[in-house]
Amino acid sequence: MKCARYQICEDRVLKICFVSHSAGRGRGAEKSLLDLVESLSRMGIECCVVLPYKGPLFEELRYRGIEVVRTPFTWWMGYSRSELGEFTKPRIIRTLLFGSSIMQRTVRTILHLLTVPLMALVIRMRHCDVIYTNTMTVCVGALSARLLRRPHVWHIREFGREDFGLIFDLGERVALRLMDLLSSIIIANSQAVASKFRPFFGSKKVKVVYSSVTAKRKNVMNAFPVPKGTDVRCVTVGSISKSKGQEDAVLATAELRRLGLQPILWIVGGTVDQDYERHLHLMVRDLGLQKFVRFVGEMDDAFEAMLRVDVVLVCSRSEALGRVTIEGMLAGKPIVGTRSGGTLELIREGFNGLLYNPGDYRELADKICYLHDNPGEAQRMGENGREWAQPRFSQTAFATKVLCLLREVLHSKKDV
Numbered sequence: 102m103k104c105a106r107y108q109i110c111e112d113r114v115l116k117i118c119f120v121s122h123s124a125g126r127g128r129g130a131e132k133s134l135l136d137l138v139e140s141l142s143r144m145g146i147e148c149c150v151v152l153p154y155k156g157p158l159f160e161e162l163r164y165r166g167i168e169v170v171r172t173p174f175t176w177w178m179g180y181s182r183s184e185l186g187e188f189t190k191p192r193i194i195r196t197l198l199f200g201s202s203i204m205q206r207t208v209r210t211i212l213h214l215l216t217v218p219l220m221a222l223v224i225r226m227r228h229c230d231v232i233y234t235n236t237m238t239v240c241v242g243a244l245s246a247r248l249l250r251r252p253h254v255w256h257i258r259e260f261g262r263e264d265f266g267l268i269f270d271l272g273e274r275v276a277l278r279l280m281d282l283l284s285s286i287i288i289a290n291s292q293a294v295a296s297k298f299r300p301f302f303g304s305k306k307v308k309v310v311y312s313s314v315t316a317k318r319k320n321v322m323n324a325f326p327v328p329k330g331t332d333v334r335c336v337t338v339g340s341i342s343k344s345k346g347q348e349d350a351v352l353a354t355a356e357l358r359r360l361g362l363q364p365i366l367w368i369v370g371g372t373v374d375q376d377y378e379r380h381l382h383l384m385v386r387d388l389g390l391q392k393f394v395r396f397v398g399e400m401d402d403a404f405e406a407m408l409r410v411d412v413v414l415v416c417s418r419s420e421a422l423g424r425v426t427i428e429g430m431l432a433g434k435p436i437v438g439t440r441s442g443g444t445l446e447l448i449r450e451g452f453n454g455l456l457y458n459p460g461d462y463r464e465l466a467d468k469i470c471y472l473h474d475n476p477g478e479a480q481r482m483g484e485n486g487r488e489w490a491q492p493r494f495s496q497t498a499f500a501t502k503v504l505c506l507l508r509e510v511l512h513s514k515k516d517v
């Protein structure tokens with residue numbers, strides 16, 4: 102199906118306005134958006150990206166020659182108290198932006214509505230044909246699209262409450278009803294996410310498109326020294342929070358020590374939940390694992406860490422897709438992941454990795470031991486993972502599928 106260089110009319114190509122919830126670059130949603138916009142631009146599609154503030158993504162888009170605009174707006178979701186922890190306490194503004202009290206939700210809703218006319222003006226001045234909202238955490242793009250009578254596409258990349266502890270300011274029932282009314286089509290980044298939202302939007306409206314995942318080697322090897330005598334090297338990548346389940350990896354490391362192995366575990370990721378991070382550090386100290394567990398911190402690209410290990414661990418309780426899982430496969434490493442969420446769509450037991458039940462650190466340790474004791478099997482799984490992942494998660498495949506869906510939206514709009 103040829104969708105590249107699609108023209109909205111005879112003298113003008115299609116122009117898409119992307120609305121991103123963040124201007125960062127550390128998370129999968131922003132990385133995937135950057136890949137999509139870059140690929141569509143190469144296909145001849147005009148792209149404009151609207152960000153709520155200036156950040157790394159803003160500079161990266163400008164560097165790549167893609168039109169980018171800063172227009173302040175807020176989320177229409179907040180973190181639950183249990184997930185928020187100390188994340189926002191030091192700064193009042195951040196508390197208002199991400200908290201979940203009645204006052205915080207009210208303030209965000211008012212701010213959200215006030216920014217709609219400005220967003221609509223930005224879109225209208227740039228003659229955009231389609232508005233594309235990246236993640237379900239913001240609604241300003243959808244409301245602006247309705248004001249301008251333009252088609253709107255919503256790309257859902259998260260479960261919400263299950264993976265990030267996010268709660269809709271208007272309540273789930275009202276918010277999902279609005280998402281249905283304000284969208285021509287809804288893209289889910291995995292079958293697991295689609296299964297959750299299909300009852301609210303209908304099977305015809307929800308389409309599954311796997312995001313692209315690109316990985317390039319960077320020279321940061323000194324950040325991952327390997328102690329002498331190490332038997333097995335593992336890494337877990339993701340923001341430090343309960344939903345990412347790093348505790349499983351720490352306890353499995355202790356179990357490996359009990360079984361007589363000399364493991365090393367690198368925990369890569371920035372802090373989201375400070376209470377949970379303290380809990381992990383205390384656990385490492387109490388278990389005597391200071392020489393075996395290293396907290397590396399946040400990295401823009403953790404691919405180098407994956408190249409340096411024997412096994413990539415995915416301990417997330419509810420991963421919407423699992424960019425880390427795919428990156429680990431592209432690195433040619435076997436993955437041990439949880440039997441939950443989108444991870445089940447990526448790992449085929451015994452083919453490109455192994456699975457364990459979330460929270461069962463002994464089972465996790467057993468799977469790591471199996472890969473250590475059977476290096477031939479570990480290598481085979483790693484090679485299978487790379488061959489399976491490369492064609493399925495390429496930038497071209499991702500952009501082509503999205504563009505085809507946008508063409509369907511525009512054609513159906515003309516027929517109305």
